[in-house]
Amino acid sequence: MKSLAFLVFIFLASTVAFAQGTVTGCKVSGGNLIYTSSTQYLLGVDLGGGLSLALGSYVYNLNPNISTNVSCTVSWASNVSVQSSGGCVYGSPSVSLPGLAAVCTNCVYGDLVTYTPTLQCNLDDYSWTFGAAASIFGIFVIRRRNKP
DSSP, X not given: OHHHHHHHHHHHHHHHHHOOOOEEEEEOTTSSEEEOOEEEETTEEEEETTEEOOTTEEEEOSSSEEESSOOSSSOEEEEEEEXXXXXXXXXXXXXXXXXXXXXXXXXXXXXXXXXXXXXXXXXXXXHHHHHHHHHHHHHHHHHHHHOO
């Protein structure tokens, strides 16, 4: 009975651990990459040519990123919703004072989006693994009951 309770606990804990909510990113306009990590600059970002972002603006770093292509091996973005077209900037600042200001002449405007990180696999491909695990668990239970 304790082992059954332990298995139920492990299942619920793993379900909660992999559940993720909606997050914000910067999507390449017309592409399938979403940049997920950003740095905030309190005094703003100069994009060259007289373009400047407002105080407290973010620049999304080129790594890490997530794709909107469906995959079973890596996390992918589902439920992508555009919050504002051209509403974010991604790239690598040429000069920056971390947290204060940056000059980013090679940065590009992207679409500010919200998305849900997803990892969905077809469990039919792994049914043999579940069957083998259940068999091994059954053998241990039978062996334990047969001991004097």
